[in-house]
Amino acid sequence: MRIGETHYRTIWMEDDPGVIKVIDQRSLPFEFRIRALRSASDAYHAITHMVVRGAPLIGACAAFGLYLAAYRSKKDNWCEEVKEAGDSLVSARPTAVNLKYAVDLLMEKVECAGSRESMIKELFHLAHRFAEDEVIRSKKIGEHGLSLIQGIYEKTQGPVNILTHCNAGWLACVDYGTATAPIYLAHDQGIPVHVWVDETRPRNQGARLTAYELGEHGVPHTVIVDNAGGHLMQKGKVDLVIVGSDRTTRTGNVANKIGTYLKALAASDNGIPFYVALPSSSIDFKLAQGEEIEIENREDVEVSHMEGWDEETQKSASIRILPVGSRVVNPGFDVTPARLVSGLITEKGICDASEEGIRSMFGK
Numbered sequence: 141m142r143i144g145e146t147h148y149r150t151i152w153m154e155d156d157p158g159v160i161k162v163i164d165q166r167s168l169p170f171e172f173r174i175r176a177l178r179s180a181s182d183a184y185h186a187i188t189h190m191v192v193r194g195a196p197l198i199g200a201c202a203a204f205g206l207y208l209a210a211y212r213s214k215k216d217n218w219c220e221e222v223k224e225a226g227d228s229l230v231s232a233r234p235t236a237v238n239l240k241y242a243v244d245l246l247m248e249k250v251e252c253a254g255s256r257e258s259m260i261k262e263l264f265h266l267a268h269r270f271a272e273d274e275v276i277r278s279k280k281i282g283e284h285g286l287s288l289i290q291g292i293y294e295k296t297q298g299p300v301n302i303l304t305h306c307n308a309g310w311l312a313c314v315d316y317g318t319a320t321a322p323i324y325l326a327h328d329q330g331i332p333v334h335v336w337v338d339e340t341r342p343r344n345q346g347a348r349l350t351a352y353e354l355g356e357h358g359v360p361h362t363v364i365v366d367n368a369g370g371h372l373m374q375k376g377k378v379d380l381v382i383v384g385s386d387r388t389t390r391t392g393n394v395a396n397k398i399g400t401y402l403k404a405l406a407a408s409d410n411g412i413p414f415y416v417a418l419p420s421s422s423i424d425f426k427l428a429q430g431e432e433i434e435i436e437n438r439e440d441v442e443v444s445h446m447e448g449w450d451e452e453t454q455k456s457a458s459i460r461i462l463p464v465g466s467r468v469v470n471p472g473f474d475v476t477p478a479r480l481v482s483g484l485i486t487e488k489g490i491c492d493a494s495e496e497g498i499r500s501m502f503g504k
């Protein structure tokens with residue numbers, strides 16, 4: 141997607157086969173920085189420190205991390221090293237299933253019986269294929285989701301107001317995004333869209349990342365505090381909610397960034413369609429119950445402090461916003477029950493958030 145006049149993806153390789161490049165999301169929207177990952181451990185740290193974040197992107201980063209593990213492995217112990225890197229990458233963050241999906245998919249296909257060189261070659265190919273497949277999945281989500289926006293526009297003939305939570309945009313994926321993919325497509329086709337962007341405390345992925353990428357693409361948007369969504373819905377200012385997902389059970393329960401559940405409740409109370417856009421790499425076909433999804437507990441400092449840009453020093457700064465000594469709890473995700481979800485926008489089409497709906501798309 142566009143940053144200024146340049147087309148970027150969030151993860152890529154240039155000429156050096158030992159280096160993966162990523163956009164450092166921690167410094168956006170204030171500074172645009174690219175980081176080099178040279179080892180599986182660099183990929184692990186990029187995920188745990190949220191240099192890269194968003195379910196599909198961390199899956200792709202894990203795939204490239206496996207490749208780097210093979211590329212940097214010692215001559216005598218390469219297969220063990222790759223397997224250990226896989227285990228560690230899966231453990232980097234617990235909620236998004238994409239990490240496990242990526243590592244399992246690649247490890248199933250590589251042969252420890254062959255040579256180290258053949259494994260490097262294969263993982264190089266598989267990691268690139270994986271990232272490319274994520275791009276295709278996002279693009280297809282956009283094409284399917286477009287029909288929802290088109291349908292509303294045909295009825296209202298006015299700008300379609302879409303509310304989104306967190307960043308389920310191209311920065312969270314490899315390209316296009318999930319929740320944003322239909323929005324970009326609608327905008328590019330001349331359908332007037334306007335996006336209500338939840339700021340998404342504590343890390344403000346909405347205010348910092350979604351607003352940034354929508355702005356770079358020229359999509360009209362307004363940032364709101366997390367608590368404003370319900371009020372705007374009551375006032376008839378939201379036509380549609382689209383969010384992403386970090387893990388969706390095979391029965392359609394959706395884990396996504398903390399606060400998503402409250403938006404689903406408000407949407408349901410106001411009769412507003414609430415859709416979840418997700419690639420199949422975010423579906424956990426093994427899980428049925430939402431309560432089985434592990435919810436990441438994040439550091440207190442994300443709540444006790446706010447990070448922003450100090451206009452005076454022209455540097456980023458972190459300031460305390462709580463009394464010293466106040467306790468903090470910081471769950472990173474919540475689970476929206478399937479009954480509150482109007483439908484799932486997947487790469488195969490739009491389906492009910494139910495076991496039957498998901499089976500009708502993926503046949504598993």
Ligand code: MRU
Nearest residue numbers: 193194195306308312384385397
């Ligand atoms: O903690 P994060 O920033 O990795 O959480 C990301 C989200 O919750 C996104 O909404 C998400 O991964 C949806 S998929 C694009």
